[in-house]
Amino acid sequence: MRKVIPLLIFLILAVSAVAATQDSAKLTQIIDRVLAIDRAQNEFIKDITFDVVSYEKSVGSDGKVKETKKYLKRVYMKRLEGGKYGYHEDYLDYYIDGVRQDSKDLDKMAQEKAEKKKKRGGKDIAFDMFAPLKPENSSLYIVTYEEISPKAVDGVTCYLVRAAADSTSAPEGVLDTLVNCLYYIDTASYHIVLAEFAPAKLVSKFMFKMSTLDMSINYEPYSDSLWLPYRFHIRGKAKAMYFMGINFEGEEDYTNPVINADISDSLFQ
Secondary structure (H helix, E strand, O other): OOOHHHHHHHHHHHHHHHHHHHHHHHHHHHHHHHHHHHHHHHHHOOEEEEEEEEEEEEEOOOOOEEEEEEEEEEEEEEEOOOOOEEEEEEEEEEEEOOEEOOHHHHHHHHHHHHHHHHHHOOOOOOOOOOHHHOHHHOOOEEEEEEEEOOOOEOOEOEEEEEEEEOOOOOOOOOHHHOEEEEEEEEOOOOOEEEEEEEEOOOOOEOOEEEEEEEEEEEEEEOOOOOEEEEEEEEEEEEEEOOOOEEEEEEEEEEEEEEEOOOOOHHHHO
C-alpha cells in the first residue's frame, strides 16, 4: 500500500502537467488568432461613426430609482498616429425622467460630460480591449485559458480567457491604468463576442469614492471578417462624502455604423 500511494501521486502530477501544457498551447493558439484578427480589422477601419442611444439611472440605498437619463448622440472614432483610436461624441438630445431638456441644458451637460470623462480617464469603445493580450504587455498581466463557456453568448459558443493585472510586477502608478478582463471568444471565428472588465485598482478621488465598477462590451458581426461593438454596459457603486451610497448603471447601444467616411482630424484635437 505504501508503494501504491507514491505511484498515484506521480500519476496525478503527470496528468496535471500534461493538462497544463495542453492549456498553454491552446491559450497561445487563441491569442495568436485573436490578435491577428484585431490587426487586420484595424488596418481596414481607418474611421467609424455610430448612432448611439445612452441610458443612465441612479438607485438610492433604499433600492428606489432616483433619476433616469437618456442621451442621443453621434460617436466618431478615427485611428490616429501611433495606432490608437481617437474618440469624439456629439450630443443631440437629452432627457431626464422622460422629459426632454432644452438646448442650453444640453450644451451644459455635454461640456460637463467631456470634462468628467477627461478627468477620470474613462473607458469607452475606443479603449484597446486587446491590450492585455499583447506581447508588449506580458509582464503586466497573467493570462489564463479558463474553459469553454458553459453558456453561449448571443447564441455563440465561446472560449473563456482571463487576463488579470499582475500587481507584483506593474510599476508604481501603472496598476491604476490596467484592467482585469474576461474574454468570451467565438470558437469558430476567434472574434471577441463579449469582454467583461473592471479597473485593476479603483482610485479614490476627493469627495468621491468608488467601491465597485464593472463594465462590458458586446460585439456582433458586421460582415464575414468584421465584428463591431453594439453595446457598452457599466454598473458601479459610489459614495460621496457625507452622503449615502448610490448604485448607478448605464448602457449605450450602437447602431448604423459607417466605416471609412474620412472623418476630419479636427474632431480629435
